[in-house]
Amino acid sequence: MSQPTHKDYAGAKLGMWLFLFTELLLFGGLFLLYAVYLSRYPHEFAAAGREMHLVFGTVNTVILITSSLLVAMAVTAVKRDDHRLAFVLVGGTVVCAAFFLVDKYLEWGTEIGRGIYPGSPRLVAGPAGESVFYSLYYLTTGLHGLHVLIGGILLAVVAVRVGRGSIHAGDYIWLENGALYWHLVDLVWIFIFPLYYLVL
Amino acid sequence: MNTTTHVIGYRTLTAVWLGLMALTALTVWVSRHSLGIGHVWGSLAIAALKGGLVIAFFMHMRYEGRLLRGLLFVTLVTLACFIGLTFFDVLYR
Numbered sequence: 001m002s003q004p005t006h007k008d009y010a011g012a013k014l015g016m017w018l019f020l021f022t023e024l025l026l027f028g029g030l031f032l033l034y035a036v037y038l039s040r041y042p043h044e045f046a047a048a049g050r051e052m053h054l055v056f057g058t059v060n061t062v063i064l065i066t067s068s069l070l071v072a073m074a075v076t077a078v079k080r081d082d083h084r085l086a087f088v089l090v091g092g093t094v095v096c097a098a099f100f101l102v103d104k105y106l107e108w109g110t111e112i113g114r115g116i117y118p119g120s121p122r123l124v125a126g127p128a129g130e131s132v133f134y135s136l137y138y139l140t141t142g143l144h145g146l147h148v149l150i151g152g153i154l155l156a157v158v159a160v161r162v163g164r165g166s167i168h169a170g171d172y173i174w175l176e177n178g179a180l181y182w183h184l185v186d187l188v189w190i191f192i193f194p195l196y197y198l199v200l
Numbered sequence: 201m202n203t204t205t206h207v208i209g210y211r212t213l214t215a216v217w218l219g220l221m222a223l224t225a226l227t228v229w230v231s232r233h234s235l236g237i238g239h240v241w242g243s244l245a246i247a248a249l250k251g252g253l254v255i256a257f258f259m260h261m262r263y264e265g266r267l268l269r270g271l272l273f274v275t276l277v278t279l280a281c282f283i284g285l286t287f288f289d290v291l292y293r
Contacts, residue, residue, distance in 0.1 A: 021275040028279040069217040072258040079207045194243040198231035
């Protein structure tokens with residue numbers, strides 16, 4: 001047999017957190033753009049924001065918060081050596097990611113159907129502030145949606161590894177880092193939700 | 201290195217989830233009922249509280265050592281500096 005592979009648990013988690021900090025600054029920049037343009041076009045932003053569908057946003061908030069709970073419980077389950085429960089919980093998180101994307105698809109479909117998309121004739125003819133609002137909306141939720149997709153794929157891989165038994169109470173850094181990434185996706189949405197669906 | 205493996209119980213995690221759901225209901229209710237200027241800051245305060253719960257419990261930050269907590273602090277201060285300096289420019293140019 002070969003030598004046991006070197007594992008650096010603390011280093012792996014530190015690396016994940018450093019990456020997550022860059023993600024916070026990335027989305028922070030988008031929120032900063034939103035804040036600056038809100039102060040420049042308050043009336044146009046208010047008019048555009050009132051056309052957003054609160055139901056789609058609220059449903060996705062509930063889905064993400066619940067999925068965050070499931071994956072946090074999965075970490076606890078693996079630490080307690082309960083593989084079957086951990087597999088079910090990570091699988092449930094992946095299902096939530098899929099539901100989130102379906103909800104996002106329906107929401108974007110409704111808006112695009114009403115002629116609201118970057119560069120659409122309706123937005124080009126309308127006030128500049130509304131066009132900026134929807135461009136920022138598609139950019140921010142699109143980048144967030146991409147993170148949901150990546151997180152869902154990552155957690156599907158984690159679920160397979162939990163099922164095979166290669167993630168266990170002695171070595172669960174894949175699950176813990178995957179869960180951290182998923183919580184970041186939830187964290188970013190917690191700020192997208194009020195900014196785009198509530199405050200205007 | 202610190203390799204303690206603190207396990208957060210299901211009950212604690214569920215309580216945090218209930219708190220997050222209650223705050224979500226509160227923020228939606230506030231946005232529908234009080235349409236003053238204060239509701240922007242109120243909504244952001246609720247979002248910050250929810251974010252704090254996610255970072256502290258779901259992301260285990262409450263149980264981490266000084267290194268990770270210090271780095272989180274540095275990140276948030278950096279972001280605050282970016283936001284502050286940008287508005288200093290935009291509002292007073």
